[in-house]
Amino acid sequence: MNYAMALEYQNCINCKACEVACKQENGVQLGADKQRIWVGQNEDFIFGNPTVNYYPSQCNHCIDAPCVSVCPTNASYFTEEGLVLTDKDKCILCKGCMEACPYDARFVDDKYVAVDKCTFCFDTRISMGETTTACQATCPTKVRLFGDLDDENGELVQLLKRKKFFVLKESEGTVPKLFYIFPDDEQFAINSIGQDTTIHTWDTFKPLIDEAIKRRDS
Amino acid sequence: MKTITIAGVEINKVSIFELLFNKTMLFSYILLAIGVFGIYEVINERYFLLTANSLDAGLNPGSAEVANAFKEAIFGAGGEVKRESPWTLYISNYIYMIYTGSGIIFIVTLAELLNIDLLKKTAAGFLTFGLCMVFGGLFTIIFDLNTLHMHWMFLTPNVGAGMWLMLPLYMVYISFVLFEIYLLISENKEWIKKIALLILILGISIDIAEYYIQAKLFNMNTARHLWTTYPILPLYFIVSSFLAASGVMIAYSYVTYRDSFKEHFKQLLLLLKKITLFMIIVLGAYEAVSFLFIDKKWANVILFSGFAYEFYIYALLAIVIPFGFLIYRFFQERINNTLMIMTSLFIIVGTYIGRFIFVYGGNAYPMSDRFGKGFERYTEYDIAKDFIFFFPHMSEIYIVIGSVGVVIAAYKVLNTLFNVSKISNH
Numbered sequence: 001m002n003y004a005m006a007l008e009y010q011n012c013i014n015c016k017a018c019e020v021a022c023k024q025e026n027g028v029q030l031g032a033d034k035q036r037i038w039v040g041q042n043e044d045f046i047f048g049n050p051t052v053n054y055y056p057s058q059c060n061h062c063i064d065a066p067c068v069s070v071c072p073t074n075a076s077y078f079t080e081e082g083l084v085l086t087d088k089d090k091c092i093l094c095k096g097c098m099e100a101c102p103y104d105a106r107f108v109d110d111k112y113v114a115v116d117k118c119t120f121c122f123d124t125r126i127s128m129g130e131t132t133t134a135c136q137a138t139c140p141t142k143v144r145l146f147g148d149l150d151d152e153n154g155e156l157v158q159l160l161k162r163k164k165f166f167v168l169k170e171s172e173g174t175v176p177k178l179f180y181i182f183p184d185d186e187q188f189a190i191n192s193i194g195q196d197t198t199i200h201t202w203d204t205f206k207p208l209i210d211e212a213i214k215r216r217d218s
Numbered sequence: 219m220k221t222i223t224i225a226g227v228e229i230n231k232v233s234i235f236e237l238l239f240n241k242t243m244l245f246s247y248i249l250l251a252i253g254v255f256g257i258y259e260v261i262n263e264r265y266f267l268l269t270a271n272s273l274d275a276g277l278n279p280g281s282a283e284v285a286n287a288f289k290e291a292i293f294g295a296g297g298e299v300k301r302e303s304p305w306t307l308y309i310s311n312y313i314y315m316i317y318t319g320s321g322i323i324f325i326v327t328l329a330e331l332l333n334i335d336l337l338k339k340t341a342a343g344f345l346t347f348g349l350c351m352v353f354g355g356l357f358t359i360i361f362d363l364n365t366l367h368m369h370w371m372f373l374t375p376n377v378g379a380g381m382w383l384m385l386p387l388y389m390v391y392i393s394f395v396l397f398e399i400y401l402l403i404s405e406n407k408e409w410i411k412k413i414a415l416l417i418l419i420l421g422i423s424i425d426i427a428e429y430y431i432q433a434k435l436f437n438m439n440t441a442r443h444l445w446t447t448y449p450i451l452p453l454y455f456i457v458s459s460f461l462a463a464s465g466v467m468i469a470y471s472y473v474t475y476r477d478s479f480k481e482h483f484k485q486l487l488l489l490l491k492k493i494t495l496f497m498i499i500v501l502g503a504y505e506a507v508s509f510l511f512i513d514k515k516w517a518n519v520i521l522f523s524g525f526a527y528e529f530y531i532y533a534l535l536a537i538v539i540p541f542g543f544l545i546y547r548f549f550q551e552r553i554n555n556t557l558m559i560m561t562s563l564f565i566i567v568g569t570y571i572g573r574f575i576f577v578y579g580g581n582a583y584p585m586s587d588r589f590g591k592g593f594e595r596y597t598e599y600d601i602a603k604d605f606i607f608f609f610p611h612m613s614e615i616y617i618v619i620g621s622v623g624v625v626i627a628a629y630k631v632l633n634t635l636f637n638v639s640k641i642s643n644h
Contacts, residue, residue: 016598027271030291032597033300040586040594042602055589070438072382073370090374093364095304096381102441104585104596107301111269113364168588172441194590 002082002149002209003120004061004177005133006159010188011141012054014039018135018144025124025134029111036118037135046191053192056143058135059084059105059118060168060176063212067097067106075114078216082149082177083122088114102172120146149177149209161202170198175212179205226406229635237634246627253357253620259613260361263298300608301596303581307574307610308362311618312355313432314462314573315625317455319351320428321463323395324456325493327421330414336486340475342402343639346632347470347625348463349395354625356388361617380435387431394424403636429455442580443513444520457504458572461497461536464490465565468558474639487553494561495544502537519582520575524605528575536568581606 022028022037037058044051065084068076075090076097086097086106091114098106098115109116120126121133126146136144147156164182167175182199183189220231237243270287278284299306326344329337337344376382398421401410433451440446448454468490475483509517520529543557543564584606586594593602633639 024272027273030270030272030288031294031296032292032599033296034291035596038596040588040596042589042592042594044592053589053591053594055594057588066438066440069376070379070381072376072379072385073367074374074376075370090367090370091364092367092370093362094381095299096379096435096439098299098301098304099439099442099580102585103588104301108297108299108304110264110267110297111271113264113366169441174440192589192591196590 001080002177002213003122003126004082004147004149004156004179005058005120005136006145006147006156006165006179006181007056008143008145008181009054009056009192010181010183010185011143012039012056013141014041014054015140017138017140018056021134021138022118022121025121026119028116029109034107034109034116036116044191051191055192056135057103057105058178059101060103060174060178061118061120062174062176063209064173064175064216066100066102066172066174070096070100072096079122081122081126083120084117085119085122086115086117088112088116091115102169102174103176157202160205164199164201165205166193166197166199167205171196175208223405225400226404227400227636228403228405230637232634237631240630240634242630243627246623246630249619249623250627251623252616253623256613256616256618256620257361259611260298260617263611263613264364267294267297298611302584302586302603302606303578303608305577305581306362306608307614307618308358310570310574310577311621312359312362313577314570315351315355315358315621317429317432317459317573318462318466318569319348319355320391320425321456321459321461322348322351322467323398324422324425325460325463325467327398327418327425331418331422334489336482336489339482339641339643340471340479340486340639342399342642343474343633344467344470345395345399345402346636346638347466347629349392349399350625350628350632351466352388352392352395353628354621357624358617358621380431380438383431384435387428391424391428394421399636399638402642403638403640426452429459436580439580441585444516444576444580444583447511447513447516449508449511454504454508457497457501458569461494461501461565462569464494464497465540465562465569468494468562469566472555472559472562475641478639479641484553487558488551491544491548491553491558494540494565495548498537498541498544502541505533505537515583516579519605520579524582524607525575525579528571532568532571532575534568535564536572540565540568578607 016039018037019035023030026036028034028036040055040057042053061082061084068078068084072094073090073092075087077085077087079085093113095115106115106117125133133146136146145156145159147154149157151157160179165179166182167179183192221228222231268283268287268290270284270291274284274287322344326337326341330341371382371385398417401417404410429452432455436445437451471486471490475486479486509521519525540561543561546557582605584593584603586596588594593604595602
């Protein structure tokens with residue numbers, strides 16, 4: 001199994017229902033800075049017209065996750081399901097993983113005095129037989145689609161085969177597993193994606209995943 | 219003074235009162251008291267901060283504690299560190315203390331290997347002070363970590379992580395330096411002479427390994443391009459540490475050897491002057507070249523934007539002004555005490571600012587430009603930042619002050635007992 005998520009980010013209306021659902025489902029510490037998932041926003045003017053981009057975000061569960069390699073106590077680890085999780089009991093709060101993460105996806109949970117991050121609801125939903133994360137289940141505009149990259153017939157892989165997509169900060173070599181679906185609206189794509197971004201198809205990205213897994217397991 | 223000899227080492231017989239209650243110790247207690255206040259604040263913030271999650275309200279309806287935790291969540295400072303800037307003043311002080319202490323130890327060990335008589339005579343004092351600086355660094359970092367979980371460093375180690383490698387490194391390193399000091403102050407000269415060369419070579423090897431691991435600690439954070447694009451990071455640490463160390467060694471010499479090493483004090487200062495000038499030139503050249511390689515986003519933040527003032531103050535204090543002071547009548551082989559003391563102080567402060575910039579600079583360029591369309595804001599009430607800097611908590615500043623107290627207290631106790639600052643003739 002290799003859990004991942006696709007995001008049709010053009011559908012995001014910034015209602016924050018995903019943030020609330022995540023906090024509720026996973027008992028995340030309250031506070032504006034204490035988010036396992038969040039909607040990043042930027043504002044710009046393009047030819048005098050104001051634009052706002054909403055970027056739903058969370059841990060990318062990278063295949064080559066730098067947060068795991070820097071953790072001195074193996075508190076950050078890979079699961080057999082391809083997730084990156086943290087064991088709060090083992091965390092010594094060195095904050096090395098927070099430094100290593102290129103996405104600012106980790107924060108200090110003051111309740112447990114440990115680093116916290118998105119788990120794809122593994123402990124609260126997926127391991128109990130649910131097939132969706134809380135953020136996916138609650139989203140009114142169906143931004144997120146959680147699934148298994150090893151399941152070629154699954155909804156997630158089928159979507160990735162059907163649509164173009166991109167990942168964040170590909171140059172960092174982390175092989176992230178949040179797949180942002182390339183928008184249908186060309187103008188929206190121009191407004192919301194940087195010029196250096198590589199647009200992938202399943203055929204171009206699948207080999208990167210396989211190579212990264214091989215590298216990690218060797 | 220009466221002494222007892224244990225394993226070839228003369229130990230001064232002093233009363234507890236003499237050992238713990240003298241001017242130096244009282245000064246260190248003041249600093250330590252400030253540190254203890256910082257520790258209290260950190261423990262209070264870390265372990266007793268009122269926090270809540272969404273379940274708490276349901277499980278404890280009407281609870282005043284939960285209500286206050288909600289209030290803290292909305293109006294509070296948001297915990298100890300922000301997600302954008304996890305490493306703070308603790309790390310700056312830690313690397314300053316540890317790397318400078320190691321620098322002193324490295325320089326002295328190298329001088330012993332090269333048979334430089336002046337530093338051989340004063341080696342025990344310098345090594346002990348260097349080691350005490352390492353203790354000061356460890357004192358700082360221990361309060362940055364959640365020490366309640368430290369046993370996992372032994373139970374589930376990740377031996378490839380730079381952070382974990384620090385643990386065996388300092389266990390070996392501190393033991394080794396203590397052994398070196400023991401050899402220096404021991405009376406058993408015969409067998410010491412036989413193993414001296416081996417010990418010195420081992421000492422240098424451990425010093426180099428130390429700088430390699432210290433660099434790995436930063437280099438593994440692949441997204442922080444300041445740290446990954448500094449050319450040959452271990453070399454940067456060695457060069458900058460040597461300069462900081464030479465500044466500290468000058469100050470230490472004035473305090474310790476001005477009277478006791480009178481006949482050679484000028485020669486010692488002239489030697490330190492040469493070492494310092496050499497290190498200033500090397501560090502200056504390194505910094506000038508390094509910014510050709512450092513990722514332009516970070517270089518821009520440091521040279522022209524958020525950290526520009528701090529960087530140029532660092533360059534002035536650590537490199538430019540000391541260079542001017544030291545080159546002044548350099549070939550006349552004269553010592554101007556005022557200029558030497560000012561050089562020492564400027565270097566100590568300047569290199570500290572350099573460490574501060576190195577740690578905070580690594581976080582200064584935000585990670586939030588993830589889509590290539592500019593910096594994002596993470597919350598509704600935030601603003602998009604193009605430069606990340608959060609002023610250190612007061613508790614951190616107190617602990618940093620306390621760490622200076624640790625250095626002074628540890629050195630004073632060791633010196634009172636073992637007379638490490640005595641001029642040795644080995």
